[in-house]
Amino acid sequence: MQAILFWLFTGLMLLFGAGVVLFRNPVSSAMSLVGAFISLAGLFFLLEAFFIGIIQILVYAGAVMVLFLFIIMLLDLKAEAQRRLHVPAFLGGGAILAGFVWLLFDVVRSQPNFQFAPAPLSPDAGSDVERVGFLLFSQYNLAFQVIGLLLLVATLGVVILSKKELK
Amino acid sequence: MVTLAHYLIASGLLFAIGLAGVLLRRNILVIFMCLELMLNAANLSLVAFSRFNLTQGLPDFNGQVFVFFIITVAAAEVAVGLAIIVALYRAKQTTHVEDLDALRG
Numbered sequence: 001m002q003a004i005l006f007w008l009f010t011g012l013m014l015l016f017g018a019g020v021v022l023f024r025n026p027v028s029s030a031m032s033l034v035g036a037f038i039s040l041a042g043l044f045f046l047l048e049a050f051f052i053g054i055i056q057i058l059v060y061a062g063a064v065m066v067l068f069l070f071i072i073m074l075l076d077l078k079a080e081a082q083r084r085l086h087v088p089a090f091l092g093g094g095a096i097l098a099g100f101v102w103l104l105f106d107v108v109r110s111q112p113n114f115q116f117a118p119a120p121l122s123p124d125a126g127s128d129v130e131r132v133g134f135l136l137f138s139q140y141n142l143a144f145q146v147i148g149l150l151l152l153v154a155t156l157g158v159v160i161l162s163k164k165e166l167k
Numbered sequence: 168m169v170t171l172a173h174y175l176i177a178s179g180l181l182f183a184i185g186l187a188g189v190l191l192r193r194n195i196l197v198i199f200m201c202l203e204l205m206l207n208a209a210n211l212s213l214v215a216f217s218r219f220n221l222t223q224g225l226p227d228f229n230g231q232v233f234v235f236f237i238i239t240v241a242a243a244e245v246a247v248g249l250a251i252i253v254a255l256y257r258a259k260q261t262t263h264v265e266d267l268d269a270l271r272g
Binding site for chain 1: 168169170171172173174175176177179180181183184185187188190191192193194196197199200201203204207210211214215217218219221223224225226228229231232234235236238239240241242243244245246247249250251252253254256257262
């Protein structure tokens with residue numbers, strides 16, 4: 001069951017990711033990205049990281065992508081024109097991509113520690129929300145407060161950047 | 168049997184797709200979206216490592232806290248980046264990367 005779900009979510013995620021790169025209409029790219037985020041959240045749930053999976057859907061698919069779509073609609077972007085295929089550049093890029101993927105497989109397959117199935121979690125593991133929450137507020141409390149400050153600064157920055165010049 | 172290697176390869180492939188998008192596309196908003204793909208690939212790697220490195224039957228939750236911070240920072244970055252893009256559009260009336268050449272020598 002795990003394997004079926006893994007291949008399903010991974011296949012969907014990579015397909016939607018390719019859709020982001022290949023669609024010429026930016027709205028289609030944005031919708032593909034939403035699909036990629038939701039498939040990725042499915043993978044997070046498979047890895048039993050339920051808190052992170054929900055946060056991924058809430059923040060990324062729910063807030064960030066809505067913002068992207070607002071801006072695309074606001075700027076009223078048109079679809080990109082079809083470009084003529086430049087064969088040498090296409091082959092060069094394909095060679096680099098193939099090299100990267102070969103290297104990726106080589107490095108990951110060469111590690112014997114990576115070839116095991118996940119060990120089962122202990123039965124009294126409790127909720128991961130609780131454990132992540134404890135960590136956030138005890139060990140990473142300073143980072144948590146700084147992130148709050150970062151969000152405040154980002155909000156201020158957005159307001160200032162959006163101001164028109166006052167004559 | 169799904170191993171850590173499977174998750175890492177999935178993360179690497181997603182990163183490669185995002186990188187290809189950043190290099191190939193010429194609309195600045197789509198470039199930004201592919202950047203988010205790369206960040207999410209790193210998140211997948213982190214959560215996979217967190218799940219597969221068990222201590223006393225529990226995952227290593229430091230990885231998940233790290234992902235929480237990455238998601239937050241990415242959200243703030245998207246907000247500010249889109250504000251910059253809107254300001255740029257107001258000034259130049261274009262979102263085509265090749266038209267933004269003010270810093271070109």
